[in-house]
Amino acid sequence: MINQYITALIEYGLKTGLITQYDEVYTVNRILEVLQLEDYEKTKVQEELSDNLEEILKGILDFAVEKGLLEDSIVYRDLFDTKLMGLLVPRPTEIITQFDAYFNDNPQKATAYYYKLSQDSDYIRRYRIAKDKKWITSTEYGDLDITINLSKPEKDPKAIAAAKLKKQTGYPKCLLCKENEGFYGNVNHPARQNHRIIPVKIQNQNWGLQYSPYVYYNEHCIVFHSEHTPMKINKDTFIKLFDFVKLFPHYFVGSNADLPIVGGSILTHDHFQGGNYEFAMAKAPIEKAQTVKGFEGVKVGIVKWPMSVIRLQAEDTNSLIELGSHILTSWRNYTDEEAFVYAFSDKEGRLLKADEVKALAFDTLTNYEAHNTITPIARKAGKFYELDLVLRNNVTTKEHPFGVYHPHEELHHIKKENIGLIEVMGLAVLPSRLKEEMELLREALLCKKDISFDERIGKHKLWVETLLLKYTQITEDTIDTILQEEVGIVFSKVLEHAGVYKRDENGQKAFCKFLSSL
Numbered sequence: 001m002i003n004q005y006i007t008a009l010i011e012y013g014l015k016t017g018l019i020t021q022y023d024e025v026y027t028v029n030r031i032l033e034v035l036q037l038e039d040y041e042k043t044k045v046q047e048e049l050s051d052n053l054e055e056i057l058k059g060i061l062d063f064a065v066e067k068g069l070l071e072d073s074i075v076y077r078d079l080f081d082t083k084l085m086g087l088l089v090p091r092p093t094e095i096i097t098q099f100d101a102y103f104n105d106n107p108q109k110a111t112a113y114y115y116k117l118s119q120d121s122d123y124i125r126r127y128r129i130a131k132d133k134k135w136i137t138s139t140e141y142g143d144l145d146i147t148i149n150l151s152k153p154e155k156d157p158k159a160i161a162a163a164k165l166k167k168q169t170g171y172p173k174c175l176l177c178k179e180n181e182g183f184y185g186n187v188n189h190p191a192r193q194n195h196r197i198i199p200v201k202i203q204n205q206n207w208g209l210q211y212s213p214y215v216y217y218n219e220h221c222i223v224f225h226s227e228h229t230p231m232k233i234n235k236d237t238f239i240k241l242f243d244f245v246k247l248f249p250h251y252f253v254g255s256n257a258d259l260p261i262v263g264g265s266i267l268t269h270d271h272f273q274g275g276n277y278e279f280a281m282a283k284a285p286i287e288k289a290q291t292v293k294g295f296e297g298v299k300v301g302i303v304k305w306p307m308s309v310i311r312l313q314a315e316d317t318n319s320l321i322e323l324g325s326h327i328l329t330s331w332r333n334y335t336d337e338e339a340f341v342y343a344f345s346d347k348e349g350r351l352l353k354a355d356e357v358k359a360l361a362f363d364t365l366t367n368y369e370a371h372n373t374i375t376p377i378a379r380k381a382g383k384f385y386e387l388d389l390v391l392r393n394n395v396t397t398k399e400h401p402f403g404v405y406h407p408h409e410e411l412h413h414i415k416k417e418n419i420g421l422i423e424v425m426g427l428a429v430l431p432s433r434l435k436e437e438m439e440l441l442r443e444a445l446l447c448k449k450d451i452s453f454d455e456r457i458g459k460h461k462l463w464v465e466t467l468l469l470k471y472t473q474i475t476e477d478t479i480d481t482i483l484q485e486e487v488g489i490v491f492s493k494v495l496e497h498a499g500v501y502k503r504d505e506n507g508q509k510a511f512c513k514f515l516s517s518l
Contacts (some may be wrong), residue, residue, distance in 0.1 A: 005059040006031055008045045009084070012053055016120035018088040030087045035064060054127040057081045079191045083184065086124045086193025092181065095196045107252050111276070114198060115219050118211045119193040125151065129215060133435060141306055141495075142280035145427040146488045148434050173228045176269040178208055199226075202243035203236060216422055216429060217277040221227020223253060224271035231270045233258045233374055235325035241272065242317040242385065248321040250276055254388075256376035256421045261403045262373065262498075264420040264467035272423055280426030281305055281388065282379065288508075290515045295323045296399050300515075306389040306495035306503065307424060308511060313384045320387045324376065327389055330518055331372050333357060333365070339510035340404065341500060342395055344368040352393065371395045375424050390424050391500045391514075407494045413459040414490045419498045428491040438483055445474050446481075463490075 010028060013019040032040055049055055061081055064237025065072045070080045095117065095199075118124050128151035136143045172179035172189070178197060190213075198209040206226040211219065215476050223244055237255055244253045253274030256264030286301030298319050303309035310327060312320050334357035335343045335354040342351040346368055357365070375390040395404050402408075407415050415430060422429060440457045443449070444464065451457050451464060463486075468474075471482055496503065501511035 001059060002035070002037070003041050003043045004045055004049065005056055005063070006040060006513050007042050008049045008056045009060065009088075011045060012051060012056060013088040015051065018090070018117075018120055022213055022286050027087055031084065033339075034083060034087070035060070036069065053122060057084065057122070060084060064076075064518065075187055081122070082191035082193050086182070086191075089117075089121045089194045092196055096198060100196050100294060102267070107248050111219060111221075111248060111251070114209075114212060119198070121196075123192075123194045123196075124211060124213055124215055127380050130432065135293075135484045135488070137485055139488070139492045141304065141393050141492060142283055142426065144280055144488055144491060145217070146430065146484065146491060147216060147428060148430045148432060148438075149214065149216070150432050152432075152437060174269050176222065176224045178224075178226055178272050200241045200244070200247060202247075205240075207240075212273070217279075218277055218429060219251070219276040221251065221274050222271055223274060224269060228268070229270050231256070231258045231263070231267050233328065233376065235321065235328070237376060238321040238324045238378070238387065241376060241387075242321065244272070244274065244431045245378050245385065246317075247379055248274075249380045250376060252277070252279075252379035254375065254421050257373045257375045257392045259370065259373045259392070259394045261394040261396070261406055261418060263418065265418070281377075282381075282386075282425070283307065286311055288512070290512075291518060292323060292326075292515075292518045293325075295319060298323050302508075302511060302515070303388065305499075306492060307499040308501040310389045310391070310515070312387040312389070312455070313381075315383055315385070316386050320385055324387050324389060325345070327518060328374050330390060331374060331514070333368065334372060334514060334517065336510060336513065338393075339501065339507070339513075341372070341393060341514075343372045343511075344370060345395070377421070377425065392498075393500050405498050410462070411490055411494055411497065413463060414487060415494050419494065423491075423495070424498075427496075428488075428494075430487070430491075434487070440488070442479050442483060446476065446479055 006028065009031065010019070010024060013027065014021065014024070028040060032038070038447065044307070061070070061077050064070050070076045087207050099114055100108050102113050119126050131150045133148040133150065135146050137146055172183060175190075180192045181195050181197050183189070183192045195210070200207050200209050200223065204221070208224050208226060209221060210224070211221050233255060241253050245251065251274045253272050255272045258267065260267070281303070284303050284305045287304040288302040290300045290302070292298070292300055297314060297316070299313040300323070301311055302464060312323055314320050333343050335341060335352065335357050337353055337385070343357055344352045344365060352368065373392050375392055377388040377390070379386050393405050396402065397404055400408060402405070406419065414434070415428070417431070437457050437460065440454070441464065443461060444451050444457065447467065447469065452461055467482065467486060471478075474482060479481050501507040
């Protein structure tokens with residue numbers, strides 16, 4: 001069968017355009033080298049294997065396991081099949097040349113080519129992404145996207161043990177570094193032989209464009225600095241965001257916040273995320289307009305959204321950059337004790353009052369822990385450019401040790417992790433554990449089981465009790481819809497918790513007070 005699997009892989013490469021007929025013999029020989037085979041005969045491919053990359057690679061990997069070429073575990077199989085796929089992917093120069101040719105005609109054609117390549121090369125594993133659970137929950141804020149991510153494989157015990165023993169090299173420094181392109185990988189770092197990067201210039205600096213291997217939405221891309229440099233939100237951030245949008249006007253682009261708790265998972269490497277997708281937040285209307293003195297040409301307003309969002313609109317990006325910078329600087333130093341908004345705390349964790357902050361010089365404030373920052377998102381909407389600024393604050397208290405403006409403990413049974421850029425915009429990335437838990441909860445709700453002592457789902461006990469009170473009729477026909485709907489409702493509450501200014505009268509009054517201070 002191995003000859004058939006190799007033939008099928010070559011045919012897949014030809015059909016997708018990864019290789020041409022002139023590459024066929026060369027690629028076969030490289031595959032034989034990796035599999036330590038001295039013989040090969042082209043064979044007819046069974047219909048069920050044709051174009052089925054997952055099955056083709058599984059067959060080759062099973063053969064490699066039998067031959068003792070790799071450990072039979074998810075981590076080692078991923079390392080091995082990525083090496084195989086890397087044999088079919090053209091060198092960076094060829095891909096960049098093709099991308100540029102499309103770009104000069106139409107940027108959308110360029111990204112469509114590159115996105116297809118990233119999937120055909122198995123850098124984005126289509127067959128795993130297809131396993132993610134996705135649905136939409138309608139709320140007062142619009143239709144929220146709910147996902148349970150199942151495409152990112154978890155390490156098995158053997159790989160975890162091997163990872164502990166392996167020496168940390170620091171190359172590549174992180175998963176975003178340019179040195180990942182073509183990297184062979186190890187138990188601590190995924191293989192990237194099939195990974196290619198598109199160079200882009202923003203603010204006259206060298207950056208790279210790639211897609212996320214775990215795409216959460218259409219054409220989910222990552223834009224990253226060519227050097228391993230820490231994230232920092234400042235005026236330059238807004239310049240870079242709009243430089244990117246001008247290159248790719250069909251994409252939005254945004255940045256995670258630059259502080260722990262309210263930031264993303266990688267704060268050590270400056271990067272943005274974007275893509276060809278319209279989130280619920282982008283569709284949400286401005287519900288209260290505001291004018292900022294000196295920026296009368298910019299439409300400013302509070303967005304109807306569970307988090308605290310200021311939207312700026314103008315035809316000219318320079319005015320958006322200047323006003324965005326003014327708002328960011330103002331917010332960094334803004335304290336309002338009544339609204340429990342504190343910009344700084346001292347080394348002992350004491351929160352500074354507004355008059356204390358005003359009495360300190362700017363240079364002195366750098367010695368204190370900062371709490372205020374922004375999650376910015378840029379896009380083009382018709383003839384207008386838009387900049388959404390989501391106000392963030394990472395203050396913690398004894399009552400809320402994970403963060404005052406973070407999902408509170410009563411929601412941790414569904415979502416405990418940081419609320420980053422993607423979730424801020426209305427797409428929930430929920431932990432994979434929920435797949436099994438929802439199946440168990442399904443049975444428990446139908447049978448009205450007591451789950452108090454079930455360590456797998458006991459955490460959901462209070463939530464289940466509220467559901468049983470809310471729904472008097474739970475049947476096989478309604479249970480799945482109920483669970484999905486209620487998980488979506490919890491996510492909308494997660495976003496409300498993460499909002500600095502609450503949606504009640506006092507919260508909105510305090511929000512307007514900040515806007516007036518501008």
